[in-house]
Amino acid sequence: MMQREAKISNYFLAAYCVVCLLLLxxxxxxxxxxxxxxxVYLVDPGxxxxxxxxxxVAQLPGRIRDxxxxxxxxxxLRAQAQESLWLEDNLRQLNLENQRLRALLGLKAPRGWTPLWARVMARDPLNRYHSFLVDAGRDDGVAVDDPVLGPSPKGLAIVGRVVEVRSRASTVLLLTDELSAVAADISSGTVEGLVQGQGNGGLLLNYLPPGAKPREGETVYTxxxxxxFPGNLPVGTVIAIRPEDPFLAVKSAEVRPEVSAGALADVAVLIRGAAHPAQSGAAR
Amino acid sequence: MKALRAIARASGLFLGAALLQWLWSSHFAPYGLAPQLLLVLTVSEASRRGAPSAMALGFFWGLFLDSMGVRLFGANALALVLLAYAAGLVRHQMDSGEAAPQAVISIVASWGYFLFLGLVSWIFTQRFSWIGWTGFVVLPFYNGLLAAALAILRPRRRAW
Structure with a gap:
């Protein structure tokens, strides 16, 4: 019995390894x-x-408490109508939601782009600095390479870009991923470098010319x-200047991202041009 | 009939575990830490029912995890298949279905899983994908706790 199981295991192992190596x-x-x-087709509906x-389910405890x-x-208190208290509670919840949505809608998107607000639907803790899934896809007008922004104290800031589009969902490659890069200026606007993801939640502003003098605390913009990405959007803040390498003709600085992607619940996907017919109302 | 029941059980287990993993990692992950439920279940299945069924489940769970990422489609599938095989080998040497052995196997399997994914990433993309020291130290013990809890809660099944 055990030998039979071992034999089957070996055959399965060989077959699965071949398939996986082919996929890779x-x-x-x-x-x-x-x-x-x-x-994806099988998994997305779930x-x-x-x-x-x-x-x-998350709303249930509040409703039971109310x-x-x-x-x-x-x-x-017989005089107080049960419905007015119930409506007052709903109104309070609606007001809180209204304030949150108003704060999101109040953030202005760059000209020539239409923001489509989407929820972050799935994130893998093993890939928290690499990607997440949002609930906006091809049916909503999203395309590959569409910029993705998130709310920050300085307005909408860069989070990443769309790399895979499905009919109702999209995968966003975060700026902190090692394969991400964006041309960026420091706040003085006089020198340009390349912000690269480091895969550990941080960014590196690289390829600054030798004469550049970045300062800690300066904001980096696209x-x-x-x-x-549209220009002049916040990317992050310089937190450290790397020592100059005498053999390299460029400088680099460490940058803290403006938006912490791990805490995001809502993002704005920028779609080029006028609003897509499916997005009437923009906010979800 | 038996085959149909087995397929229904496997399908239900695959879908239920995949959804639970998604729910846990997306909504109940403080500091970005959530256990690898699919890894724990793969090891548990291999210990209880043998490597063949565990490898099948691990392969498809791995594809599910890979479909949520942007590259290395097939890496999680390969890692879980190898873990299932290894857990199946251990099963022949000791009674690995109890809570303590399950916890230890899950802890060791977690470290192997993280390092293996980094190695595959290094081979195919020339970059070692590192989960971070917090995850590398904390998550295996989180997985071990979950494995022990599952071993206590799941009823013992007759092995193949």
Whole structure:
């Protein structure tokens, strides 16, 4: 019995290893992309349904608490109508939500772009500095390389860009990922460098010319020369200047991102040009 | 009939665990720390029912995890398949279905999993994908606790 199981295990191991190595070796081939699309097709509806159910479950304790409170007050004060207390509580919750949405909608997107607000739907703790999934996709007008911004004290700031688009969801590559880079200026606007993700939550402003004098506390903004991101959007703040390497003709500085991607609940995906018909109202 | 029941059980376990992993890691992850439920279940399945079924589940769970990322499609699948195989080998040497052995195996498997993913990333993208010292130190013990809890709560099944 054990020998039979061991034999089957060995065959399965060989087969699965071959398949996995093929998937890893040929990531851009048609069959591999078709397989990934198939897995996504099977999995996405479950995630959407789960997100909807989670929101409903999260509201339940508040509603139960409100019902109990209204019933107790109705028993002690007959004059106070139960409905007015219930409406007052709903209004308070609606006011809080209204304030939050107003704060988000009050942030202005760069000209020539239309912001589409989306919720961060799924994030893998092992990839918290690399990517997350948002609930806006092709049906909403999202395309690959669309910039993604998040709210910050300095307004909308860079979070990353869209790298994969599905019909109702998109994968966002964060700026802190090692493969991310954006042309950037320091706040004086006189020198341009390249901000690169480090894979550990930090950024590096690299390739500054030798004459550049970045200072700690300076804000880094996207450069108007960036091919993907609009110009003059906050990227982060310089926190340390790296010692100059005598063998390199460039300088670099460590940058703290303006937006902590791990805490984001809502992001704005910038879509080029006028509003897509599916986005009437922009906010979700 | 038995085959249909097995397929239904496997499908239910796959979907339920995948959704629970998504829910836990997206909504209940303080400081970005959430246990690898799928890793723990793969090891548990291998210890209880043997490597073949665990490798199948691990492969598809791995594809689910890979579909949430941007690159290295197949890395998590390969890692979980290898873990299932290794856990199946351990099962032949000792009774690994109890809480304590499950916890220890999960802790060791977690470290191996993180290092293996980093190695695969280094081979295919020339960058060692590092989870960070906090995750590397804390998550294995988080997984171990979860494995012990599952071992206590799950009813013992007859092995293949």
């Amino acid at each position: 070796s040929l990531p851009l081939s048609g069959p591999v992309r078709a397989l990934k699309a198939g897995v 995630i959407f349904a789960g997100e909807s159910a989670q929101e409903r 019902l109990i409170t209204a019933d107790q007050e109705n028993q002690t 450069s108007p020369t960036s091919a993907v």
